[in-house]
Amino acid sequence: MPASLLGLLACGHGMAFIDRYLPAVAAPLLRANLGLSDTQMGLLDGPAFVLLYGVGMLASWPLARSPYRLRLLAGCIATWMLGMAVFALGNSFGVLIVARALVGLGQAAFVPLALGLIVDCSAPRWRARSMALFTAASSAGHSLSMLLGGATLALLAKWTSVPAAAHWRWLFLVMAAPNAVLILLLLRRAERPYAPSLPPGRVFSQMRAAFRESPWVMSMYLCGAGASMLVIQSIGAWAPSVLHREQGLTPATAALVFGASLLVAAPLANFIAGTLVDKRGEKLPPMTIMAVLLLMAVPVFWFIPWSTSAVAACVLLTAAWLIGAIAAVTLLVGLPSMLSAPLHDMGLRVFLTFVTVVGVALGPLIAGVVSDGMHLGTHGLSWGLSEVCLGAAIVGIVAALLSRSIGQRVAIEAAR
Numbered sequence: 001m002p003a004s005l006l007g008l009l010a011c012g013h014g015m016a017f018i019d020r021y022l023p024a025v026a027a028p029l030l031r032a033n034l035g036l037s038d039t040q041m042g043l044l045d046g047p048a049f050v051l052l053y054g055v056g057m058l059a060s061w062p063l064a065r066s067p068y069r070l071r072l073l074a075g076c077i078a079t080w081m082l083g084m085a086v087f088a089l090g091n092s093f094g095v096l097i098v099a100r101a102l103v104g105l106g107q108a109a110f111v112p113l114a115l116g117l118i119v120d121c122s123a124p125r126w127r128a129r130s131m132a133l134f135t136a137a138s139s140a141g142h143s144l145s146m147l148l149g150g151a152t153l154a155l156l157a158k159w160t161s162v163p164a165a166a167h168w169r170w171l172f173l174v175m176a177a178p179n180a181v182l183i184l185l186l187l188r189r190a191e192r193p194y195a196p197s198l199p200p201g202r203v204f205s206q207m208r209a210a211f212r213e214s215p216w217v218m219s220m221y222l223c224g225a226g227a228s229m230l231v232i233q234s235i236g237a238w239a240p241s242v243l244h245r246e247q248g249l250t251p252a253t254a255a256l257v258f259g260a261s262l263l264v265a266a267p268l269a270n271f272i273a274g275t276l277v278d279k280r281g282e283k284l285p286p287m288t289i290m291a292v293l294l295l296m297a298v299p300v301f302w303f304i305p306w307s308t309s310a311v312a313a314c315v316l317l318t319a320a321w322l323i324g325a326i327a328a329v330t331l332l333v334g335l336p337s338m339l340s341a342p343l344h345d346m347g348l349r350v351f352l353t354f355v356t357v358v359g360v361a362l363g364p365l366i367a368g369v370v371s372d373g374m375h376l377g378t379h380g381l382s383w384g385l386s387e388v389c390l391g392a393a394i395v396g397i398v399a400a401l402l403s404r405s406i407g408q409r410v411a412i413e414a415a416r
Contacts, residue, residue: 005189006130009114010137012077012182016107017141018148019084020049022175023100024237025149026168028244028251033165038381040093042368045237048100050361056108057353063109064116064345067191073113074186077179079106084176088169112352116345117192119336131333132274139266139325142236146259149175150240153252206343220403221338222354224290225331227396229359231297231324231389237364238371239317242382247310257310261318269322273329277337286334290327291400294393297323301389305382313382320389327396328355363388 023030023044030036036044063072083102090096115134122130152174156167211218243254276289300320307313332351339347370384 005192006118006133008182008185008189009073009117010134012073012110012137012186013114013134014137014141014144015077015179015182016080016110017138018145019080019103019175019179020107021142021145021236022084022149022172024240025146025153025251025255026171027241029153029165029168033168034093036093038368038371039365040368041241042237042365044096044100045364045368046233046361047365048097049104050357051097051101052105053108053356053360054353056105057112057349060109060113061346061349064113069113069117070186070189070191073110074183076106076110076113077183077186079109080104081106081176081179084172084179088172088176108353108356112345112349115348115352119344119348121192126278127333127336129274129278131336132270132277132329135273135329135332136267136270139270140263143259143262143266145175146240146255147263148259150252150255150257150259153255157252206340217403220399221287221331221335222351223399224287224396224403225328225351225355226358227392227399228290228294228324228328228331229355230363230392231294231359232321232328233359234363234367234385234388234392235317235321235324238367238381238385239314239321242304242317242385243310243313246379246382247307247313249310257314258317261314262321265318265322266325269325270329273326274333276326276330277334285404286330287400287403289330291397293323293327293330294396298390298393301386301393304386305379307382324389328359363392 023041027041030044031041060072060076063069066072080103083099083104083106086102087096087099090099115131118130118134119127149171152171153167156162156170157164160170162170239258240251240254243249243258244251247254249257277286297320300316300323304313304316304320307316332355335347335351336344367381367385367388370387371381373384
């Protein structure tokens with residue numbers, strides 16, 4: 001794969017995550033302007049986004065071997081740009097839900113199409129690191145969402161006469177505009193050759209066969225991935241609000257500070273995960289790496305609500321996000337090694353759909369519901385966030401232990 005195309009696809013992934021996390025940046029302004037609760041904000045961050053995510057994943061699967069994949073990717077970007085515009089102009093909670101669903105639909109189709117190109121065109125010994133570069137762009141996009149979003153809010157407050165109540169609307173319009181450049185760059189590139197794919201019926205039958213061979217191992221793999229994703233999505237959605245509500249930072253400053261932290265943590269997480277998978281031995285499965293990482297994160301989750309300064313809170317939130325991101329990316333880039341080549345595309349789609357529904361939909365929502373229900377005053381949000389992340393870590397660790405135990409039992413039976 002040409003480095004320029006890999007960079008362009010990674011850039012698109014980064015732009016997707018910049019736009020995906022803007023509600024977290026604008027959360028204090030949205031709550032104040034439209035009177036939304038933590039639960040409603042959790043709905044916008046999570047379930048609203050994944051409302052059409054499964055539709056996008058499934059609808060784009062027949063297009064995975066299209067000769068016009070770059071044009072399709074441009075169409076995906078145009079879809080989530082439309083969602084951004086609708087969100088900016090929305091005046092009711094229902095309209096915001098629809099707008100977020102459009103953003104999710106476009107991004108759901110973009111990610112597997114781009115990953116399919118990378119898996120097809122990358123040399124096997126570089127595949128995990130190529131995929132890690134792609135996922136690193138998403139993590140960088142998360143941090144840039146905080147940085148650029150916070151900077152935009154600060155500039156709107158200081159240099160424009162736009163009413164403060166409308167700052168979040170202008171934020172979404174301004175941040176959507178660069179996507180148009182990305183669309184033009186994709187449309188100008190020559191399409192990549194593609195390999196013929198198996199008929200859909202054969203792919204489904206092979207997927208079922210692969211699952212029947214080790215159903216518990218596959219199920220535990222997805223559980224571990226979902227738990228890791230839930231951690232990073234929950235922290236990513238609520239960290240700026242924790243810094244604003246509990247540590248006294250302004251919404252713009254909270255987003256800038258956390259975004260700057262992720263700008264360092266994001267590439268580090270993906271580099272570590274890609275290197276671990278490419279360099280690991282056969283005796284070190286991705287699930288074991290994930291379990292060790294989540295175990296390391298447990299004390300970090302516990303100390304988050306006890307933070308006494310913005311610096312300490314930001315360091316702990318960033319550390320928790322970093323560990324969760326390494327765990328999640330390790331399982332993503334390790335997946336192709338578990339499947340035969342014809343199943344890579346469908347396997348990635350199943351994986352991405354599951355972890356998105358579990359992590360993106362449930363993580364921010366559950367943390368918001370727990371925060372509203374705990375009634376613990378100024379630190380209620382961080383306590384709710386900590387409880388959700390601790391629960392997810394336990395699920396991931398247990399899934400890894402069960403997977404290892406079942407795998408050893410199967411190996412012993414096969415040896416007999």
